[in-house]
Amino acid sequence: MPTPSRAPAPRGWLVKTEPDVYSIDDLKRDRTTGWDGVRNYQARNFMRDEMKKGDPVLIYHSNAEPPGIVGLATVSREGHPDPTALDPDDPHFDPKSDPANPRWIQVELRFKRKFGRLLPLADLRDDPDLVGMPLLQRGQRLSVQPVSPAHLERVLTLAGSPPSR
DNA sequence: GCCAACGTTGGC
DNA sequence: GCCAACGTTGGC
Numbered sequence: 001m002p003t004p005s006r007a008p009a010p011r012g013w014l015v016k017t018e019p020d021v022y023s024i025d026d027l028k029r030d031r032t033t034g035w036d037g038v039r040n041y042q043a044r045n046f047m048r049d050e051m052k053k054g055d056p057v058l059i060y061h062s063n064a065e066p067p068g069i070v071g072l073a074t075v076s077r078e079g080h081p082d083p084t085a086l087d088p089d090d091p092h093f094d095p096k097s098d099p100a101n102p103r104w105i106q107v108e109l110r111f112k113r114k115f116g117r118l119l120p121l122a123d124l125r126d127d128p129d130l131v132g133m134p135l136l137q138r139g140q141r142l143s144v145q146p147v148s149p150a151h152l153e154r155v156l157t158l159a160g161s162p163p164s165r
Numbered sequence: 166g167c168c169a170a171c172g173t174t175g176g177c
Numbered sequence: 178g179c180c181a182a183c184g185t186t187g188g189c
Binding site: 016018062063066067121122141143 | 185186187188
């Protein structure tokens with residue numbers, strides 16, 4: 001029998017940022033921002049190929065005390081060239097990127113909410129429901145990574161937020 | 166500040 | 178194409 005066509009399961013994401021550089025409060029202030037400066041091919045490919053408008057995005061503070069997940073955003077614009085790679089005055093300028101065929105991609109994120117409390121990395125590591133989450137894997141340092149629906153729901157529950165929407 | 170893990174670079 | 182050297186990330 002024919003399988004009814006069904007929308008693909010919504011994908012969740014997690015992005016890292018150093019709060020000294022750009023924090024959840026900065027995103028709240030700006031409301032939207034181009035997630036620029038990512039210079040890793042795997043992370044770029046997620047932004048270029050897989051992050052879709054409306055996808056939920058967890059915001060993670062790295063190099064913070066303590067490090068942890070601090071809030072939620074959404075993809076408000078899909079992959080497009082990262083202007084900082086083409087700007088010689090920008091610290092993320094990449095002279096090897098051809099302006100006619102830009103090498104680096106960003107998405108635009110829109111602030112959704114800041115959690116009432118930071119969810120510390122150490123606590124997430126201890127949560128049996130989060131086993132296998134890429135963030136928690138040893139030596140993992142991707143700054144853009146997928147989050148399964150189950151892990152996303154668990155994080156939102158820990159944050160005291162509704163599991164969807 | 167230390168250092169493990171990982172990605173990139175470049176000599177060969 | 179191998180791999181050592183180097184630079185970066187990021188927790189601790």
